[in-house]
């Protein structure tokens with residue numbers, strides 16, 4: 461069996477791993493590279509294998525950096541099945557359509573500029589029909605129900621606790637009369653987060669591909685983080701200011717609403733107008749509703765009772781863009797949760813443009829901010845930023861609530877690895893270099909693990 465790393469090798473986006481033996485080729489994840497113009501070029505570049513030669517694709521979860529290149533794969537001729545957990549299939553429909561809209565908007569803007577310079581417009585990397593074909597190619601699976609995407613290779617989904625439907629993969633085959641197991645962690649959630657269950661370990665792997673997003677970090681405890689959020693809200697209420705929370709539509713938005721509903725009285729939330737300004741997050745809320753049986757015990761209980769975690773009395777779900785723009789005219793105290801989580805697009809941009817220059821605004825980052833994004837610039841303390849071509853002074857207070865991450869920290873990752881009985885060789889992916897180094901050192905020291913940090917395109921023989 462051969463394994464090749466085609467993305468998320470030394471970076472956090474573009475997850476894609478190719479597994480191949482005599483029976484055929486399997487692609488694990490097919491993620492978009494995210495960031496700027498360089499990444500756009502990488503997405504549009506030909507795949508480093510013949511897409512028509514793939515027997516199937518298996519997905520870990522619905523985040524775009526794990527599934528966003530599927531329409532490109534279809535465009536390049538792939539016509540086989542795409543296997544995913546059934547909640548991933550539901551979320552992929554929402555996320556891929558959103559990614560398509562973003563791609564179109566970027567392309568239209570670029571092409572208007574090209575036409576002004578007398579250049580020919582660039583063709584779209586894929587069309588809506590390719591996206592529809594992706595959705596038609598899905599096969600839905602449940603946790604812990606093995607399936608056979610390639611003759612002789614069994615795959616089983618384990619709950620990864622990262623977003624709804626997220627899975628770690630246990631991949632099993634026979635070689636020289638022996639069972640062989642490759643585990644792929646996918647993105648792993650933290651222990652003790654609300655809504656989702658804790659990540660479920662795979663115990664019997666011979667090799668492991670492990671994510672390392674926060675491999676060199678320890679998160680603050682969630683309780684302390686939620687206290688900090690309370691303090692930020694108190695300051696905003698007193699100054700009549702606004703709190704902008706750039707949040708991914710899947711996971712982070714729902715967790716923020718959970719904490720707000722949990723602490724409604726204590727945070728004095730009746731003083732605020734609260735907006736979930738994201739058609740996508742609203743649609744994702746409906747998927748949570750459909751898959752409530754996948755949530756943890758406390759969430760399931762509260763879903764049935766009066767304190768429904770996603771339904772605060774003064775919360776408005778905003779879908780129409782004119783209603784979103786109308787928020788600009790409102791004075792605080794108000795809370796706006798809007799995407800994108802890294803401020804590289806979406807409705808959060810117009811809220812930032814209207815409120816970033818005011819000193820009674822607080823921006824609260826709750827997720828990972830990739831290099832090159834506006835979110836990263838704000839977190840790193842930029843005093844001016846450019847939004848829609850306009851230079852804007854940053855007077856708002858910038859907060860980073862690291863403790864609400866959807867990814868486990870070094871301790872969580874080590875705990876998941878520690879559950880593997882053989883302490884197998886491990887390849888670290890989905891992390892910037894400092895994060896991989898930090899996790900590699902911890903795994904070597906605590907478990908004597910054989911740790912690899914694969915480069916883009918690097919291949920290994922599993923035998």
Ligand SMILES: [Zn+2]
Pocket residue numbers: 521523622647
């Ligand atoms: Zn993810």
